[in-house]
Amino acid sequence: MSGAYREFTFGEGDAGVGGKSKPFKADANRSYRVSFVWWKGLDQGKPDLDSPGPIFVGEDANFIPGVGYVINKGPEYTKLAGGEAPRKRIGSVIVVWPTDKQGQVDKSALSRGDVEILPWIISGDKFVSLKAINAEFPFGSHDFTLSCSDAQYQKMTFTPCRDSLLRALLGNPKAGSIVTDMIAKAQVVVSKIMDHVGRDMTPQQIREKLAGGGASPGPVVETMATGDIDSMVDNMLDN
Numbered sequence: 001m002s003g004a005y006r007e008f009t010f011g012e013g014d015a016g017v018g019g020k021s022k023p024f025k026a027d028a029n030r031s032y033r034v035s036f037v038w039w040k041g042l043d044q045g046k047p048d049l050d051s052p053g054p055i056f057v058g059e060d061a062n063f064i065p066g067v068g069y070v071i072n073k074g075p076e077y078t079k080l081a082g083g084e085a086p087r088k089r090i091g092s093v094i095v096v097w098p099t100d101k102q103g104q105v106d107k108s109a110l111s112r113g114d115v116e117i118l119p120w121i122i123s124g125d126k127f128v129s130l131k132a133i134n135a136e137f138p139f140g141s142h143d144f145t146l147s148c149s150d151a152q153y154q155k156m157t158f159t160p161c162r163d164s165l166l167r168a169l170l171g172n173p174k175a176g177s178i179v180t181d182m183i184a185k186a187q188v189v190v191s192k193i194m195d196h197v198g199r200d201m202t203p204q205q206i207r208e209k210l211a212g213g214g215a216s217p218g219p220v221v222e223t224m225a226t227g228d229i230d231s232m233v234d235n236m237l238d239n
Contacts, residue, residue: 009053010131026148026156033105035143035166037117037186038093038193045183049140049167056127058090061198067209069198076203090127091197093189094120095182097143097165105165113178117185119196126156133160141167 026032036054039047061069062081072078072086096116098109106114122130133144137160145159169175169182194200201209 010134028151031147033097033099035095037095056092060086061089071198088124089197091121091193
């Protein structure tokens with residue numbers, strides 16, 4: 001990536017990451033099982049789950065009604081945002097696995113391919129919490145559960161899982177077509193992640209957008225293709 005956006009991972013280029021932003025919208029009193037899918041090598045179809053951590057992008061941005069989130073490059077942007085100070089927005093791409101209300105994997109849904117691949121925008125404090133988990137339970141080998149106690153304020157807790165559904169799929173020859181489709185869809189989401197973190201616009205472009213009305217594109221949601229992986233999941237979870 002280039003331009004106004006900065007890539008980093010846990011302990012590599014993440015100095016100064018912090019602040020607050022609107023994270024992934026989770027429902028209250030529900031748990032989600034999640035894998036990070038954006039790793040080095042994803043663009044080549046071979047995500048390296050043994051690298052130090054998944055890829056993130058992040059910048060200071062402002063929300064401007066009628067425009068959306070825009071990267072803040074200085075005082076003029078702050079003025080266009082009504083004087084609001086910019087906030088850090090950090091983005092990555094995740095797989096949300098089908099689970100029941102207790103956060104257990106729904107094997108029937110998984111065998112049907114009911115899997116979401118989507119962007120996740122988090123705040124700096126959540127990044128720090130995830131970084132601490134990754135230090136002991138690397139996300140290349142461990143999924144994590146995300147539990148939300150308050151949907152309005154997106155209060156979340158993260159707990160590492162004992163294994164990784166993503167790694168199991170990538171390592172299973174019988175899941176080849178599923179993996180190919182999932183990676184292709186993840187690449188599409190990566191290509192659009194910048195619009196979720198914040199758009200790289202000039203002040204003039206912002207003014208023109210405000211004059212013409214309209215809004216930024218909504219979140220991108222992709223779904224994995226159907227595949228018969230029920231037996232693979234049973235074997236993995238029973239180990």
